[in-house]
Amino acid sequence: MSVSTPTATLAEPVITEAALRSVLSTGTRPAPPSATSASLTFAWRALLKIKHVPMQLFDVTVFPIMFVVLFTYLFGGALAGSTSAYLQQLLPGILVMTVSMITIYTGMGLNTDIEKGIYDRFRSLPIWRPAVIVGMLIADAGRYVAASVVVLVLGITLGFRPDGGPIGVVAAVALLLVFCFAMSWVWMLLGVKAQTAETVMQMSMTILFPLTFASNVFVETDTMPGWVQAFVKVNPITHLTDASRGLMHGTSAGSAIGWVLLWSVGFFVVFAPLTMRAYNKER
Secondary structure, eight states: OOOOOOOOOOOOOOOOHHHHHHHSOOSOOOOOOOHHHHHHHHHHHHHHGGGTOTHHHHHHHHHHHHHHHHHHHHHHHHHHSSHHHHHHHHHHHHHHHHHHHTTHHHHHHHHHHHHTTHHHHHHHSSSOTTHHHHHHHHHHHHHHHHHHHHHHHHHHHHTOOOTTHHHHHHHHHHHHHHHHHHHHHHHHHHHHHSSSHHHHHHHHHHHHHHHHHSSSSSSOGGGSOHHHHHHHTTOHHHHHHHHHHHHHHTOOOHHHHHHHHHHHHHHHHHHHHHHHHHHHSOO
């Protein structure tokens, strides 16, 4: 004869309002970060990424040194009669070329974030939406200044003497930063649209190489064939180089500065809205 044992029924726990309030925060929700705070945070993040992509630092330091030394001592005697004379003409152009080339990292970094899914995480945060891009641009400005310092220190060591003095040099670097800030929006649009970071680099270099080498960075415009001069004279890199040389050497550069500012406004007005529109849309 079997004896059945009654099964004890467990009572369901009673959750009171007081118990809920004890484990849940009832304080005021913290305010979202300001646009400035969010942008500076993403700028710091972009700077920290350099240690994972050391090639960015390599382009800022080693490449400028190589270009200045090689072009000065290989072509200076042939093109200007002496390396010292050629250096006065070359260094502002090398500065323009170096900083313009490293602007492509903004688009590559943005594309990498999108491909890794970090972009979707940023979109879910209660932050100012353009902070991600603005932060990258702020960090890039730091790299532009670092590259400029490397080129100028090396040039002065080799014998570069700007007649415009420190004020002219600072003005030239400031104008270069304005132009590169505006041009970076072109590469950021490519960064949003392209499938891979390698594609961004290839497309950017395809555009930058003709602009850089078909300019007056290395030689005077009047030494070129007429059909080449027609392109060189409307090239924004030519205008930027003329403006930088004029400011550094204290010569007339008003027209070139005006063209650089016009190009900068054009790049920003056209490509900044297109970039933000593409960035805010689902890919």
